[in-house]
Amino acid sequence: MDYDRMKKSLVAVGVIVALGVVWTGSAWYTGKQLEGRMAEMISNANAQLKKASPEAGLTLGYQDYKRGLFHSTMQLVIKPTDGMTSAILKPDQSIVFNETIDHGPFPFAQLKKFNLLPSMASVHTTLVNNPTTKPLFDIAKSQSFIDAQTRIGYTGDTSSDIALLPLNYENGEQKVAFSGGQFNADVDGQGDKIAISGEAESGLVNTVNEYGQHVQMTFNGIKTDGSSARSEFIERIGSQKASIEKLAISIEGKEMAVLEGLVINAKSELQDDKKHLSGQIDYNLNSLKVQNKDIGSGKLTLKIGNLDGAAVSEFSQKYNAESQKLLADPAFAQNPEAYQQQIVELFAANLPLLLKGDPVITVAPLSWKNAKGESTFNLSLFLKDPATATGEATTPEDQLNRVVKSLDSKLVIPVDMATELMTQVAQLEGYQPAEAAKLADQQIKGLAAMGQMFRVTTMENNNVVSSLQYSNSQVTLNGQKMPLSDLLGMFGMPGTGAPEAAPAPELETPAVPAVPAVPQQ
Incomplete structure (x- = not known):
């Protein structure tokens, strides 16, 4: 070398x-x-x-x-x-x-x-x-x-x-199978930002319930994806989406319920002023079948905005501190029902804090759809901080005006859609198709007549419609203005008076028919 x-x-x-x-x-x-x-x-x-x-x-x-x-x-x-x-x-x-x-x-x-x-x-x-x-x-x-x-x-x-x-376990009549799953989690050095995503392909559970019946639950296509960041007001803000392609439940080999295309999408964020919070959650279900009957599909969009960030933070701190005290109390540890009751009372006691920012709640929409149409419910509710009210609340109007600035809601139920839904329900109860359709038609017409008789609903283009607006102690129910006391009186609640019921409208079935007994299967 x-x-x-x-x-x-x-x-x-x-x-x-x-x-x-x-x-x-x-x-x-x-x-x-x-x-x-x-x-x-x-x-x-x-x-x-x-x-x-x-x-x-x-x-x-x-x-x-x-x-x-x-x-x-x-x-x-x-x-x-x-x-x-x-x-x-x-x-x-x-x-x-x-x-x-x-x-x-x-x-x-x-x-x-x-x-x-x-x-x-x-x-x-x-x-x-x-x-x-x-x-x-x-x-x-x-x-x-x-x-x-x-x-x-x-x-x-x-x-x-x-x-x-993956899991694969059998022991007598018990069985668990799982395809396995892959998930990813990214967290920054301060723990401020978190991103989580992943999926699991399928799973199955066979068991025997308390009545000795064989129950099977299966799922396909579970996925999740989202990210969040720490906020000075609440623990985290961000978005997370979860979905499942199919969830099925059967008893004794008979398919009882199948849900397809269930998607939940939730998000929260700071508003432009950096002092208020808003959030939204969307539910969507592509299909629900019960015992092979197509019940329909549904969706819900719920939004809440203008939550005062500092008040939400105070609410969270008080709620968490008090709930930890309850958890540490042996008396509640041995009594779950009493614990739940205390949690509800704790939430109600601190609820006024959440009203400090004059929050707004909207439902746009809540809907259910089948082959004959789609029913919808929309709501816009503007709340206000009761702490800003002056004087003593001596009437129902005073009490409501302390927390409600305005309300606007509308319910629309197509008669054909409702009849189809009740037909499917009657068949699930054991009625033959023709008998179920006849019974459903009678029920829906009877309920529509009752709604009109008590002025709760009206009929528009073969739709059962109900609308309610409220602002400054004034109620508008289906286009008719009235004081709040009259509305309360219609439902037997304390007020200054109750209006007389309007005469029943002339429909094919002016009263609710008796429902025949369910036949033995």
Whole structure:
């Protein structure tokens, strides 16, 4: 070997050695840095868990941290919070995850996926088989149901690929099958921004209910996608979409109900003034079949705007603090019904806080559609802060005016659509098609006549219609103006008087017919 070639070889060896030293030193440094930040990361996670879901009564911790040169290991532990009753775990239960940590700047696990971006660590997470999680291991063939790989950046941001393993379990008449699923979660270093997406292809559960009947539930095509950011007023604002292609339930081999194309889309955001919040949730169902009868499809769009951010924050703090006290009270831990009652009373007591921004609620629309038409309900409700009212509320008008600025609503039910729906319902009850159609026609005409008799509804183009507006103590019901007391009197509520019922309109069936007994099947 000549001198030049030897020189080049020595240089190459020197470069390799230098790279090895740098790699080793970097791995040692990032491992130590990660260990130093672990307590802070766990503390932040618990603060967020307590704030976002105090009723869970859970605390996250870690144990058995062992740092090596290139790898470290530890366990994450989820257990009930001391002094609180967990809604998920009993005092002696815990969920434990094994964490295998490859140190940066280029973790081996990350290089396997050809990800060449420098990072502090790559963490492999699996579930530990203990008395709490043993049933899950039993149906997952003794494997960890959860297998996650998380990349931790030097800024603290994380990106996780989470795999839910397939399940296939049978024990007598019990059966569970699951295709598995893939989910992704990205979180920035401060925990301010979170993005979650993923899907699961299919699943099946066979069981026997309390009546000894064989029940089967199946689903196909579950998906979710969304992101959120921390807000100074509420825990998070953002959007999340969830959908399921098909959900079916059968009993004793007979299909009872099938839902197709169910989509839920929710979002919340700050308004332009950065002081108020708004939110919207959309529901859409493409098809509902009950015992092979096409019941129809439905949708709902519910919006709420102009929520005062500071008031919402105060409401959240008070509600969370008081609910945690209830969870810590042994008396309520042993009495779920009393706990629920206290929660409702707690919400009602703090509800005036949510009215501080003069919020607006709209339903546009709530609808149900079948082959014969579509029924719709629309609502626009402008509320106001009762704390701004003056004087004493001595009448129903005074009481309502303290919280309601205006209301505008309208209900439209096509007669043919309603008749078709009631025909399907009657057939489900055991009536033959011709008999069910006749009964449904009588019922809808009778109800329409009753609505007109009490001036609650009118007939327009073969539609049953009801509209109600309210503002400044003045009510307009189906185009007729009246004081609020008259409206209350129509329904037997306290008021200053009740108007006489209008004469019944002349329809084919002026009264509600008696409903015959359901025939034996």
